[in-house]
Amino acid sequence: MKTATVTDSTRVDPSATPPTELVPMRYPGRRLAALLVLLVAASLGFSVVTNDNFEWPVVWEYLFNPEIMAGLRTTLVLTGVSMSLGIALGIVLAACRMSENRVLSSLSGAYLWFFRGTPLLVQLIFWFNLSALYPRLSLSLFGGPEIVGAATNGVLNLWAVAIIGLTLNESAYMAEIVRGGLLSVPKHQSEAAIALGMNRWLTFRRVVLPQALRVIVPPTGNQVIGMLKHSSLVSIIALADLLYSAQLIYSQNFRTIPLLVVISLWYLVCTTVLSYAQSHIERHYGRGVHGGAQRPGGLAKLRALGSRLSQRSRSNDNPTPA
Amino acid sequence: MSATTSVPDGTDTPTADPIVRIIDLHKSFGPVEVLKGVDLEVHRGQVVVILGRSGSGKSTMLRCVNHLERPSRGTVVVDGEVIGYRIKGDKLHELSPSAVAKQRTRTGMVFQAYNLFPHMTVLENLIEAPRRVKGVNKAEAVKDALQALEEVGMAHKADVYPSTLSGGQQQRVAIARALVMKPSVMLFDEPTSALDPELVGEVLNVMKRLATSGMTMIVVTHEIGFARGVADEVVFMSEGRLVEKGPPSQVIDAPVHESTRLFIDSIL
DSSP states (O other): OOBOOOOSOSOOOTTSBOOOOOOOOOOHHHHHHHHHHHHHHHHHHHHHHHOGGGOHHHHHHHHTOHHHHHHHHHHHHHHHHHHHHHHHHHHHHHHHHTOSOHHHHHHHHHHHHHHHHSOHHHHHHHHHTHHHHOSEEEEOSTTOOOSEEEEHHHHOOHHHHHHHHHHHHHHHHHHHHHHHHHHHSOHHHHHHHHHTTOOHHHIIIIIIHHHHHHHHHHHHHHHHHHHHHHGGGGGGGTOOOHHHHHHHHHHHHOOHHHHHHHHHHHHHHHHHHHHHHHHHHHHHHTTTTSSOOBOOOHHHHHHHHHHHHHHHHHHHHSOOOO | OGGGTTSOSBSBOOOOSEEEEEEEEEEEETTEEEEEEEEEEEETTOEEEEEEOTTSSHHHHHHHHTTSSOOSEEEEEETTEESSEEEETTEEEEOOHHHHHHHGGGEEEEOTTOOOOTTSOHHHHHHHHHHHHHOOOHHHHHHHHHHHHHHTTOGGGTTBOGGGSOHHHHHHHHHHHHHTTOOSEEEEESTTTTSOHHHHHHHHHHHHHHHHTTOEEEEEOOOHHHHHHHOSEEEEEETTEEEEEEOHHHHTTSOOSHHHHHHHHHHO
């Protein structure tokens, strides 16, 4: 058979067989861009390492400093507690928001409007100064006789102010995330559960929530990472978190930059671990959605590992020609 | 109250032969009246096919049988029990959601869009309700589930997630999921309408076998062939009313009513 001899054309003679070997398109611009970016990044890295003002020896000196460690612990506890409470309160708020009870849904809406509409920093300072507004916290209805009560400053220590401030703010965001997740589950799903005789609680817990979590988990992961960083705002009320611990140290020795590098490294370590955990949780709730024909039980995982190892050894035996 | 105190305070009505009784059923969505007084009786082992144009109220009627829709007026009795209400004196008092949930185990429903739970494997889909609603132990639930899957020819797919199955396979699993609850009557809401044409047959075959085994079935469908071959009774609905009722040879092949004739002509 005759092959096409006309070069550099998309036309082919009806009697000829076009060639079958394919040559992919090349994009020299992409390589050039990559090269430029790499150059910039490398020179930045070089300057970071060689610039003496970073004072790397000081960074290493303070990396595991006991006060920094205590600050790190405070930041982690603050993040964990505020986030857990924020999620719990967020679920309640989302349930109220979606309730058919108009009073509940509009009160929940007003809450979101206020706590999402004012800056977290302002809210924290506000809670810090609550005693100016209400010197005494007491339980009574419409200014009636006090049932229980105590001085505001006695009840609200720094920890309580920080946790209340972060939690209330977080719950407003979580409420919207939870609501979005619940709305993402098609109505047909709960109908199918109900038709099987499942009651509303079973339907919610076993059918709606697990599917909603697939949508809820990724943004919640972002919120946790955000919370870890936003918790540094509590340094403004002098709670000794990671940032405030560093501030205490550099206000005495004036090594501002290296100490900021120290805490930045710790923030990065934490956010990296959290991102890793998040991707694992996401995979769990994504089951049944992204392909994955068989449920990966212990055996299946072993088998997959085995085949991967044997493939590797095979490719080592016969290295592919370059 | 004095004249009606003899009526027992409970959901049990004197048993009648029909397994499903629909009495003067009305349903409105806002200003739109979808059902305008429907009466129907379905006897044990009967297969009743409901035909009608979309919007004629057939799905709504079916969804009233297991109280997925709350009737605006009228009564549905399944297996001698009023669905969704308790008779107190001369009035029907609404039952709590959990009491209605319990009643729904008497009816199995198959939906147009299968509605399998995507986050559970096929087997998990089947054992969920028996275990959590009926309290069946796991070993027994799994045994029942595998048997039901065997009956619909899906036992080999017990451990996969629904998203990996074809529409026809998913619908067969959905039928098995309803069957493991051992319902008195099976409700099919356009079970083949979402399927590619080549997959319709496998689902209809499962339904035929089910009918042969003596299951009571109410089927909303456009599959005239199925109606002709399997139905004991065909019902034609139009504009919220039951227009014509009888054996398939009559309703499909020799319809009396003008609207039935027009409909049959349009889909044949």
